[in-house]
Amino acid sequence: MKYANEIFFLVFALILWGLLYGSRFILMSGKTNQSKKLWLTALTLTATSFTLFALASTISLFLLTLANTCFIASFIYFGLFCRSLSILIPKNVNMLVLAGLLFFAVLFEYLRQRGLFIQRVGLVSIIGALCFVWELKELMRLKGIGSTQLRFLVYTIAIEIALTVARFVALYIDGGFSTPNLYQEGVVSASIRWAWLGISILSYVAVLGYWLEKLSIENIQVAGEHEKITELLKEKERLIYGLMKANKTAATGALSASIAHELNQPLGASNLNIQFLKMKLEKGVLNPELGKEILDSLEQDNKRAATIVKSLRSIFTEGESNTQKVLLGDLIEKVLDIVKPELKSKNIQIQLQVDNGLLIQVNSAEIEQVILNLLNNAIQALANSGTLQRRIVIDAIRDGKSVQLSVSDNGPGVIADFKSQLFELLSTTKQTGMGLGLWLCKHIVTRYGGFIQYEDAVAGGARFVIKLPQAYQ
Incomplete structure (x- = not known):
């Protein structure tokens, strides 16, 4: 089949673009960080490189240089992603990466025009293998990898290293020195290449699974915190109810104590007048004028006591x-x-x-x-x-x-x-x-x-x- 390689590249590209679309929707809905941005950059570059591989044979073979440059860039940014899981990446790294990619593009274009296909594959394989080793090293920096998805990623990267070496060896055995370009590659080396690219897609799926796993854990934590907050709010309501009840009891007690306190004076005065009246009656020296004066005083004290009760009642009931x-x-x-x-x-x-x-x-x-x-x-x-x-x-x-x-x-x-x-x-x-x-x-x-x-x-x-x-x- 004439365009089999192009179709395979296009299918892989569509899978990656779909993965990118879905993952952007998931990752950008929450708080973004450096790790997420680096992974999305690597995924975008890989999808772009596969698209360019699918179009190069029909448009221009120069697109192979751009495709391989994007492919190498995806390795580098995937490695930076792995490093960012434990260490913050400085911003000036992007300038160094761009300079390195420019040098690679010039070298690859030179080999495309004047070199051999096996030389170009060897260049990409060496850089790719180095990046894979770097990625493994950075993942191993994570003490006791707790994520099952990151552990799976370690396995996929290890397989990619093995397939990278196997492809180069197979290409050499298949007569790589006489192979003109990617699209006339031998069956064995081409099969290993497709297996390698398929595993690379699994690596991206593993990382997306890691983000989803992390998001799930965060949601569980948020749900737990939400439950705690709900319990605290319920406890607050219970406390408020208790305080309101206690406050009501205190107000009632204060009213009773205030009445007792304020009534002491008129009741005390009344008691003195009553004692004085009893003493006069016992001695038989109570005259009408004195009796009227004492009774008037008692009446006045009684009125004052009634006024105090009424006044305090209006104060505590906040009425008219x-x-x-x-x-x-x-x-x-x-x-x-x-x-x-x-x-x-x-x-x-x-x-x-x-x-x-x-x-x-x-x-x-x-x-x-x-x-x-x-x-x-x-x-x-x-x-x-x-x-x-x-x-x-x-x-x-x-x-x-x-x-x-x-x-x-x-x-x-x-x-x-x-x-x-x-x-x-x-x-x-x-x-x-x-x-x-x-x-x-x-x-x-x-x-x-x-x-x-x-x-x-x-x-x-x-x-x-x-x-x-x-x-x-």
């Missing part, structure tokens, strides 16, 4: 706050009336300076509670100090579009280590109490778009500053 426009000065006066007996018993002076017309939009009971907490803190701090002239200063002024209220004392102040956690829930420096007062103050003030902060008083002691948005008529 029933705000209204009130004068800050009136709220301060109400609170001072409550603490006046305690101020007198502990010999504490009040210095009051309040601007007129300071209007705020709030629930009056809540802000009264804030002021009462700050005053009680100041009273307790002064009572436990050795200060002789005990003094609490209350200032209320306009500050731009805000109203600023400050409560300061000349007591011992707050210790440095405790300042950072002053407004935290259940944090206290007192011997008694649950650390709810200042936290509750901050909670109430921030609900109205304001803020509260602590400062060291100029003359020593503690100073708490509150800012609230100013309301307008």
Whole structure:
């Protein structure tokens, strides 16, 4: 058959082009690296060389020079691929390869025109065998080749070395000195050549199998990591649910503790009035005026306790706050009336300076509670100090579009280590109490778009500053 060699080359070329198309689709879909690029380059050069071998006899025998140059280039780039599996290839290697290929092309063309076919085969066989040995050496650098596909590649390259030598020997025996070109090669050497080229295709298939094997392992790892992430997300959801449940429980506990804490004052006052009333009744010296005064006081304490419960309930449920426009000065006066007996018993002076017309939009009971907490803190701090002239200063002024209220004392102040956690829930420096007062103050003030902060008083002691948005008529 006249064109048998050309048909075989064309079939092999189509197989390689199909392999290249499929492998590019697989390898380029993910992250590309140097090894993949080198292998694809080698595969492209081999497919190109087979195509040129198929066309050379009908177009121009000069294509044989180009075909063999591409063939040698494919050996070199396949060797670089094997090396890149363990070591990064420098970029300047491409220039050296191109220079070497140019020299080979010139030498091969010279042999094609003036030399013998067996000389050309010998040149290609020697370079090919050297490249195959190099490829084996680079693969052996991979300690304990774990890939079955790379182990198969070692076998195919070893077979290629054997077939390269066998072909040259067969060509010599078949009368290679009289063979004009590739297309008139003897049957034995030609058969070995086709076996050699077929094995070279298997080498490329082995590498593609290696990439697919690696991709499969990566997919398994990704699936495993995805499963771990899913488990972590589920665990996160469980933790969030647990925290929400714990937070709800903590909020309920804080509400209960806050109610107990805030009710201590009116209940304590009621208890004193009841004891006083019982004492008068036992002595028989209770007159109507005194009885009415005590009952009025008890009623007032009862109302204050009810207001505290209602106020705290609205705070923790974040419901309607029933705000209204009130004068800050009136709220301060109400609170001072409550603490006046305690101020007198502990010999504490009040210095009051309040601007007129300071209007705020709030629930009056809540802000009264804030002021009462700050005053009680100041009273307790002064009572436990050795200060002789005990003094609490209350200032209320306009500050731009805000109203600023400050409560300061000349007591011992707050210790440095405790300042950072002053407004935290259940944090206290007192011997008694649950650390709810200042936290509750901050909670109430921030609900109205304001803020509260602590400062060291100029003359020593503690100073708490509150800012609230100013309301307008």
